[in-house]
Structure formats: C-alpha cells, structure tokens
Amino acid sequence: MCLGIPGRIMAITDPERQMAMAEVSGVRREVNVACVAGSDLSALVGQWALIHVGFAMSIIDEEEAEKTLQALRDLGEAQETLDQIAASQEALQ
Amino acid sequence: MKFASEFRDPAAARALLSAVAAKAEAIGASRANPVRIMEICGGHTHSIFRYGLDKLIHEGVEFIHGPGCPVCVLPMARVDECVEIAERPGVIFTTFGDAMRVPGHRKSLMQAKADGADIRMVYSPLDALELARRNPDRQVVFFGLGFETTTPSTALSIQQAAREGVTNFSVFCNHITVPEPIRALLDDPDMLLDGFIGPGHVSMVIGIRPYDFIARDYGKPIVVAGFEPTDLLQSALMLLTQIAEGRAQVENQYARVVPEHGNPVSLAAIADVYERRPSFEWRGLGEIDASGLRIRARYAAFDAEEKFGIGYGAASRNHPETPGCACGQVMTGKLRPTGCPQFGTGCTPDKPLGALMVSSEGACAAYWQYAGARVAAQ
Numbered sequence: 393m394c395l396g397i398p399g400r401i402m403a404i405t406d407p408e409r410q411m412a413m414a415e416v417s418g419v420r421r422e423v424n425v426a427c428v429a430g431s432d433l434s435a436l437v438g439q440w441a442l443i444h445v446g447f448a449m450s451i452i453d454e455e456e457a458e459k460t461l462q463a464l465r466d467l468g469e470a471q472e473t474l475d476q477i478a479a480s481q482e483a484l485q
Numbered sequence: 486m487k488f489a490s491e492f493r494d495p496a497a498a499r500a501l502l503s504a505v506a507a508k509a510e511a512i513g514a515s516r517a518n519p520v521r522i523m524e525i526c527g528g529h530t531h532s533i534f535r536y537g538l539d540k541l542i543h544e545g546v547e548f549i550h551g552p553g554c555p556v557c558v559l560p561m562a563r564v565d566e567c568v569e570i571a572e573r574p575g576v577i578f579t580t581f582g583d584a585m586r587v588p589g590h591r592k593s594l595m596q597a598k599a600d601g602a603d604i605r606m607v608y609s610p611l612d613a614l615e616l617a618r619r620n621p622d623r624q625v626v627f628f629g630l631g632f633e634t635t636t637p638s639t640a641l642s643i644q645q646a647a648r649e650g651v652t653n654f655s656v657f658c659n660h661i662t663v664p665e666p667i668r669a670l671l672d673d674p675d676m677l678l679d680g681f682i683g684p685g686h687v688s689m690v691i692g693i694r695p696y697d698f699i700a701r702d703y704g705k706p707i708v709v710a711g712f713e714p715t716d717l718l719q720s721a722l723m724l725l726t727q728i729a730e731g732r733a734q735v736e737n738q739y740a741r742v743v744p745e746h747g748n749p750v751s752l753a754a755i756a757d758v759y760e761r762r763p764s765f766e767w768r769g770l771g772e773i774d775a776s777g778l779r780i781r782a783r784y785a786a787f788d789a790e791e792k793f794g795i796g797y798g799a800a801s802r803n804h805p806e807t808p809g810c811a812c813g814q815v816m817t818g819k820l821r822p823t824g825c826p827q828f829g830t831g832c833t834p835d836k837p838l839g840a841l842m843v844s845s846e847g848a849c850a851a852y853w854q855y856a857g858a859r860v861a862a863q
C-alpha cells in the first residue's frame with residue numbers, strides 16, 4: 393500500500409475524469425493521472441509513472457522504473473500489488 | 486548472504502559499506518556506543534531486512550524501526566469501529582487487503598467477513614467508487630488508511646464522487662501524517678535517536694520542508710531516501726557525514742522522485758477535503774496531537790463517521806492492548822522484536838497478536854520473515 397509501482401501510460405481513456413490506461417508489469421489497469429497531468433493530457437502517453445493505489449503520483453524515467461520494479465520484485469511487493477489489482481477486479485462483480 | 490547475487494550493483498554496495506564503516510570509525514561509533522538511525526517508513530524496514538543491511542553495515546550503526554507502517558499503528562478501537570460499520574445491513578465495506586488481519590477486540594475484518602459481512606478487498610478507492618456506481622441501493626464504505634502517500638487518493642476519490650453526485654459512497658477516514666509522530670518521539674525523554682531516514686514516497690507528496698523542525702528545533706539530521714538497498718546505504722552515509730561534521734540538516738537522497746515542495750495537485754486535494762483532528766490514537770504510542778485527518782464539513786455526505794454516527798472515539802477506549810504485547814516499546818525503538826515475550830510463541834504472522842506482526846512492513850514480521858534463522862541461532 394505504501395510503495396508505488398512503476399507503470400507505463402498507454403492511452404488516455406476518460407479526459408474528463410483524468411483517467412488513463414496504464415500497463416503495470418504486463419497487466420493493464422485504469423489509473424487516475426490528475427497528480428501528474430499538465431495542460432495537455434496526451435503528453436502523458438508513453439511516459440512512466442509511479443502508481444500508488446490507482447493514482448499516478450510521479451513521472452519517472454524508464455531506467456528509474458526498471459530499477460524500482462526490480463527492487464519491488466525482490467521485496468515481493470510487485471507480485472503482491474498485481475494480485476491486489478486482480479482481486480480488486482473480482483471484488484467489483 | 487549471497488552478496489554478489491543479492492545486490493544488482495554489488496560493487497556500489499561494497500563501496501558504500503566501506504565508506505559508512507570509515508565514517509563510523511571516525512566518529513567513534515561502536516557496538517557498545519552505536520549511532521542510532523531510525524527509518525520511519527515500513528517500506529525501508531522491509532528493505533533493510535530483505536537485504537540484511539542491519540548485519541552488513543558497520544556494527545557502530547544501529548537501525549531502529551520506526552512507526553511508519555499505517556497498519557501497525559492502527560488502534561484496536563478503530564478496527565472495532567470498522568467491523569461495526571461493516572456489519573450494518575446493506576453496507577459493502579471496502580479496504581486495502583493489508584488491513585484485513587489486524588486484530589480488533591472482538592474480531593478482525595477477516596473474521597467479520599467469514600461471519601457474513603460484505604467486506605471486499607480493493608486495490609484502489611477508485612474501485613470502491615465504481616462499486617458504489619454499480620450498486621446504487623447499497624452503501625459502499627471505503628476504509629481510508631495510510632500516510633500522505635495514500636491520502637491524496639481518497640481525497641481525489643471523494644472530490645470525484647461529489648462531482649458525480651455518487652451519494653452512496655463514503656470514506657471512513659483514518660489517514661495519519663508522518664511529521665507529528667516524529668515530534669512525539671523526539672519529545673520522549675528516553676529517546677536515543679541520532680538521526681532519521683525519511684520516507685521516500687510520503688515525501689514525494691509533501692516534499693521535504695515539513696521535516697525542517699527536526700533539524701532546526703531538535704538538532705537532528707534527516708535524509709529522505711529511496712528504498713533500494715544502495716539508496717538506504719547512501720542515506721546512512723549522508724547521515725553519518727552530517728554527524729561527523731556537526732551538521733543537522735534536511736537532505737534529499739531521493740531527489741529523482743521527491744520534489745522539494747511535494748506534489749501540488751495532491752496537496753491541494755488533501756487541503757480541500759481534509760482537516761486535522763485535535764489528536765489521534767496510535768497503537769503503542771498513544772494519542773498524538775494533530776496527527777490524524779478527518780473529512781471537512783463540506784464533504785460530510787461522504788464521511789462515514791457522519792453517515793453511520795460512528796465518530797472517532799465511538800468505540801470504547803477502555804480496552805487495554807493485548808496483555809503481554811510489547812508493540813509500543815518495539816515501535817519506539819526501546820525493545821527489539823525478539824525482546825517481546827510473545828515473539829514467535831504467542832505471536833507469529835499466521836496468528837498475529839500485535840499489529841507489528843501483521844504486515845510485511847511491520848518490524849516483527851520483518852524479523853520473523855528474514856531474521857528467523859539468525860534469531861533461532863542466538
């Protein structure tokens with residue numbers, strides 16, 4: 393919950409709600425980009441961000457994303473987050 | 486410790502370890518008279534144990550594990566209040582999975598779910614909001630938990646619910662803040678800390694200036710750090726350097742993610758939705774002034790405390806903590822987890838007695854997971 397996970401912003405899905413599709417370790421998940429949005433939302437597409445509980449909180453570069461992901465894998469936190477994303481999808485049903 | 490395979494950059498880690506050792510020697514730190522560094526964030530605690538940094542670092546440097554795991558400091562009475570809301574008819578209670586196993590006086594959320602309450606683990610408050618949209622005839626409550634890293638997420642979700650008029654969505658707010666407990670620790674006359682490793686992702690939101698009082702008023706250095714092992718070693722080196730030079734400053738080792746003044750959008754959302762409570766209870770630490778947030782009156786429609794008449798302190802606070810549990814002393818660095826009489830006997834990750842055993846960020850669970858063999862050998 394406290395550590396963010398890097399994800400790549402793939403597309404803006406709902407400009408009004410400031411939502412985007414992100415890819416986190418191969419898993420797609422909609423995230424809110426309000427905290428990293430400038431005036432042009434489309435500029436975010438292709439960028440890496442640290443994602444906390446469904447919110448992109450900081451833009452990072454690709455190398456930082458890779459290093460962070462590796463550290464999260466070592467800690468077991470990467471898989472935990474992916475499991476939580478999957479479980480949350482089920483909880484919506 | 487398989488040094489070369491555990492560290493992606495073993496050469497950098499080795500160089501940092503010897504630089505730390507040289508500084509520690511220079512200031513005369515020893516096992517008997519160590520420099521005590523508190524890492525505030527539970528993510529740092531987890532990382533220190535995962536990489537065995539506490540054993541690799543010079544014996545004159547001791548890591549003290551701070552109160553920075555929001556699950557671990559959650560008071561039992563608050564868990565009781567969650568269970569009370571979750572057991573109301575028509576409620577869907579949503580929470581981060583981490584909170585499910587925290588013991589309450591009567592039961593944990595896990596037990597309440599097994600007993601039939603509709604409790605769902607979600608990854609994000611956005612999913613709780615989506616549940617509310619899909620179930621207009623139910624009351625969907627999100628258990629807002631965590632430090633400044635997660636606070637913006639509930640604030641932005643409440644703002645979104647307000648814009649859309651999703652009135653069956655509310656947040657049971659238990660957000661807490663990092664700087665205030667540090668002040669409480671520093672005011673403790675028994676406190677023996679020489680410096681702090683500041684939390685990375687919390688600081689990404691609030692910036693580094695909220696820590697100024699630590700250096701200015703208490704004369705202690707603090708270095709905000711990332712959670713990779715080399716980040717932690719480098720921040721330990723920066724702290725020792727400050728101590729050696731007689732400085733006490735706020736430094737930022739994690740500037741690649743942490744801006745000096747934080748994230749403006751997050752801070753604006755927090756300020757719009759939340760205000761400080763006069764005080765908030767921390768498990769093991771007691772009531773700490775201005776350390777918790779509540780939802781402002783203008784968002785009362787999204788405040789579960791208002792909606793269900795369960796304000797802070799509604800559950801009886803006369804229950805003592807579990808007898809024999811030393812969580813409070815462990816959390817203030819006065820006792821190591823292994824010094825607790827319950828450690829490994831009455832309290833294990835499978836059957837946690839205290840909250841420090843519940844989450845992988847809790848000091849006791851980290852000790853158990855990574856230091857079990859070391860401890861058994863002692």
Ligand code: SF4
Pocket residue numbers: 809810811812813815822825826827828829832838839840841842849
């Ligand atoms: S071992 Fe269990 S009871 Fe003892 S301090 Fe740790 S969490 Fe608390």
